[in-house]
Every structure is written in C-alpha cells, then in structure tokens.
Amino acid sequence: MRSKVTVVGAGNVGATVGQRVAERDYADVTLVDVIPDMPQGKALDILEAGPVLGYDSLVIGSNGYDETEGSDIVVITSGIARKPGMSRDDLIRTNQGIVTQVTQEVARRSPNAIIICVTNPLDAMVQLAHKVSGFPKQRVLGMAGVLDTARFRTFIAQELGVSVRDVQAFVLGGHGDTMVPLTRASSVAGVPLADLIPAERLAQIVQRTRDGGAEIVALLKQGSAYYAPSASVLQMIDSILLDKKMIMPCSVYLEGEYGINGLFVGVPAKLGAKGVEEIIQLDLSHEEQAALQKSADSVKELVSVMGL
Ligand code: APR
Secondary structure (H helix, E strand, O other): OOEEEEEEOOOHHHHHHHHHHHHHOOEEEEEEOOOOOHHHHHHHHHHHOHHHHOOOOOEEEEOOOHHHOOOOEEEEOOOOOOOOOOOHHHHHHHHHHHHHHHHHHHHHHOOOOEEEEOOOOHHHHHHHHHHHHOOOHHHEEEOOHHHHHHHHHHHHHHHHOOOHHHEEOOEEOOOOOOOEEOHHHOEEOOEEHHHOOOHHHHHHHHHHHHOHHHHHHHHHOOOOOOHHHHHHHHHHHHHHHOOOOEEEEEEEEEEOHHHOEEEEEEEEEEEEOOEEEEEOOOOOOHHHHHHHHHHHHHHHHHHHHOOO
C-alpha cells in the first residue's frame, strides 16, 4: 500500500511540499487549508501534472480533516508567514492558536503519524505540537536545520567555487538569530573549512546564514522562502518513508543530550521509519556549547510565552 502524507497549510511551503512528494511517486498526498477551494485547486493541478511527469500519486485537497485519516506523515505549515521587518518571534501568538487546532485535528485521525512541523517560530511550535498531540518524542520533529545547513552549504560552495555536494556542514540550535553554524565540523571534501576560508570571511558567511530567511523575505517583499524549505522537508520525508536513516539536523526533543532538558532544539538526528531513531551527540567546544545553550534559552523563552 502507498504511504500517505498530509500537508496542512497549502500555501507556498505546503503546496510545494505536496508537489515534491507527489513527484517522488511513493506516497499519496492530502493538502488541507482553511481557504475555500484553494487546496482542492492546487491538489488537482499537481495531480494533473502526473501524466506528464510520470507519477501515479493521488493528490487531494480539503478544507477539513476527514481525508487525512491514517496518514503516515503530517507536515504542519499552517500559519501566518513572516512579513518584512517582522521577527519570527512576533509570530508566536497567532501561530500558537493555529498549530494547536491543527495538531488536535490530525492527531485524532492519524494517531500513528510522524509530525513534521514547519510553522515558525519553529522550535516553539514543535514543542507545542508535541504537547498537544501527546505523541512520543520520536514522532514529533521540526524542520529547520536542514534548511539552515543548505543555506550555509550554498554560500560555502559559492565562495570556494566547488560543488555543493562536496560541502559538508552542520548548523545547530534554534531556527532564528541564535542558530549555531558549526564551522569546526564543516568541511569541503574532507578539508576543514577553517583551512580554506579566512576566519573573518567565514564569520561573514556565518552571519549571512543566520540572516538567510530575512534575506529572502526582503527580496520577495511578500511571503517568505519556500523552495529550499520544501526541499528540506522532502529530505526528511525521504529518510522516514524510505527508512534511509540519514543523519540531519532537526528540531528534536532533548532529555539531557547536550545538557539540555525538556526542550526542542536543533541537533543532528537519525531519521528512519520510526521517526527520530537516534540523537547524535557531537563533542562541542565550550564556545559552541555556550552558543547552543543560548539558543536553547531563547527557545525556552518562547515556550514560556505560550504558557507551556
Ligand atoms: N488551518 C489550515 N491552514 C491554515 C490555518 C488553519 N487553521 N491557518 C492558516 N492556514 C493556511 C493559510 O491559509 C495559508 O494558505 O496556512 C497557509 C500558510 O501559507 P503561506 O501564507 O503561503 O506561508 P508559507 O510561506 O507557506 O509558510 C508557512 O512555514 O516557513 C514557515 O514562517 C513560515 O510559519 C510559516 C510557514
């Protein structure tokens, strides 16, 4: 039987995730949104691309949740997108209400699903989805690190004139101003980054990575990034549905790992059929540990704003 992926929020990120999943031809897709007819229209459009691109994925759209029943993966992208000049953190109260309602609806109909949260502020929203769903920690996670790492890798490859495939990099921490690009664990074809890019230039690239979301927002004038975010979600879905056990940075629930307890923060995790199958513990320097802790503290602050 085909797998089933539900995407809640059929906006820019959600619809593009739906398209990318359909093109993989390994799962049926349900798009849900509150806007009347919109998810139905986008779903039909994606479905009609099937004969041209050669996929048989069934794609349906709905304004309700009955069609989501029995999903293997639920991607939550519903929320208000960041506007120019608005921080992710400003979004929290609006998106708290949306993610709470959506999580209740999907958890009831797909009690065995793995939830991938995308709505910002990311780490806080994953924490909320975990609490509201009551799902075990292995089955609730957030997409941020793959995207942040992709941006970092893009800039490094550009800087050095090499293939993005040869650039290995890790970005830890919360999705936001406190993300921690791990330059020490980053390399190009095995050569440490620090040997290839002068420290001052590397610091600029790290800063551009931190501001990666805002850079796109400023260029688009309305809405925020969605091509790279949806590609990042797809990589997580691939690893889960195909049980690939890829290791990638995700927002996961920490219980003592990295000295952090009871919070969702971005760290490397192994993703497979069971969801988060292992949290990889890197040996951090004092400086990196302190930066990760700072990042965790800012997630904690948002979590307390929500009253969790
Ligand atoms: N239920 C279902 N869908 C909802 C709800 C709800 N309660 N509330 C809002 N939505 C839908 C909106 O109608 C919209 O179509 O969520 C969609 C969000 O899509 P966009 O506004 O296009 O935002 P997008 O760019 O896709 O970003 C989605 O991902 O990267 C993050 O910060 C970003 O939190 C934002 C999310």
